[in-house]
Amino acid sequence: MQTRKTTESVHMSVAINDGPPPDSGKILFDREIPSDPALVTPLMIRALECLRDESLVEPVEENKVALCLEEALQNAVQHGNGKDFTKKVHLRIRRREADWDFVVSDEGKGFDPARVKNPLAPERVWGESGRGIFLIMHFMDRAEFWNGGSTVVMTRKR
Amino acid sequence: MDIAKEGILSSRTISDIVVISFNRGSIRDEREILKTLESLGRYIESKNGLKIVLDIGNIQYLSSAGLGHLVGLLKKARARGTTFKLCSLTEGIQELFDVMRLTKIFDIHPGVDQAIASFKEATRPKA
Numbered sequence: 001m002q003t004r005k006t007t008e009s010v011h012m013s014v015a016i017n018d019g020p021p022p023d024s025g026k027i028l029f030d031r032e033i034p035s036d037p038a039l040v041t042p043l044m045i046r047a048l049e050c051l052r053d054e055s056l057v058e059p060v061e062e063n064k065v066a067l068c069l070e071e072a073l074q075n076a077v078q079h080g081n082g083k084d085f086t087k088k089v090h091l092r093i094r095r096r097e098a099d100w101d102f103v104v105s106d107e108g109k110g111f112d113p114a115r116v117k118n119p120l121a122p123e124r125v126w127g128e129s130g131r132g133i134f135l136i137m138h139f140m141d142r143a144e145f146w147n148g149g150s151t152v153v154m155t156r157k158r
Numbered sequence: 159m160d161i162a163k164e165g166i167l168s169s170r171t172i173s174d175i176v177v178i179s180f181n182r183g184s185i186r187d188e189r190e191i192l193k194t195l196e197s198l199g200r201y202i203e204s205k206n207g208l209k210i211v212l213d214i215g216n217i218q219y220l221s222s223a224g225l226g227h228l229v230g231l232l233k234k235a236r237a238r239g240t241t242f243k244l245c246s247l248t249e250g251i252q253e254l255f256d257v258m259r260l261t262k263i264f265d266i267h268p269g270v271d272q273a274i275a276s277f278k279e280a281t282r283p284k285a
Contacts (some may be wrong), residue, residue: 039198062216070221074221135258
């Protein structure tokens with residue numbers, strides 16, 4: 001049985017599921033990289049080429065989608081796998097009739113949603129980090145965390 | 159330190175105002191943008207009481223790390239009595255600033271001329 005832990009604040013709510021995300025849709029892209037931050041941009045560029053080839057994203061929306069993907073990949077490389085080169089970060093793009101998603105997984109232990117703070121709180125606007133998950137939740141149509149937080153599924157409508 | 163030689167930056171001085179511009183800024187340039195912002199941070203920390211306009215009109219893409227670096231620059235500038243302004247944000251970058259409410263802490267202008275004029279307005283004696 002799935003359990004859900006949620007933390008809520010005025011502007012964001014992060015829910016984490018214990019199990020893996022359900023299989024869904026046709027896999028268009030399936031790659032993994034060692035946990036090196038320098039490998040994130042090349043992977044992003046390949047993923048964007050895939051979205052372009054499949055006409056899944058309008059050019060005007062491309063940077064927003066890229067931003068969400070980068071935040072998820074960097075979180076996985078840096079926080080999930082702790083930049084341990086022996087651990088991999090896995091990216092899939094899946095397409096369904098009505099939407100498509102990025103599935104980003106790392107080999108870490110996930111995270112506690114209670115530690116995700118609202119970056120819009122007045123005391124955090126001056127922060128130099130902690131905006132990634134908020135941006136994902138803002139620019140994607142849906143973001144769900146699975147495997148205790150070590151997998152994020154970010155969905156956009158077609 | 160010569161900031162004009164810091165990779166993808168160019169700079170010029172107009173009266174006592176240092177105008178720093180990015181020459182490019184696509185997704186492919188992001189790591190270089192972050193390194194350049196770190197260099198700019200060292201430049202800001204090396205002097206007191208500067209007047210800086212950072213023209214980011216050529217930056218098409220910024221991640222949360224880039225936003226964090228810019229906030230760091232603003233904090234360093236304030237700590238040294240430097241006035242730090244941003245200008246020429248693209249529509250996409252402006253949206254990022256709006257979403258993250260960074261417009262509350264940054265002094266942002268449509269272009270370099272308006273940013274420079276705002277320094278002059280601040281120093282003009284009131285009638």
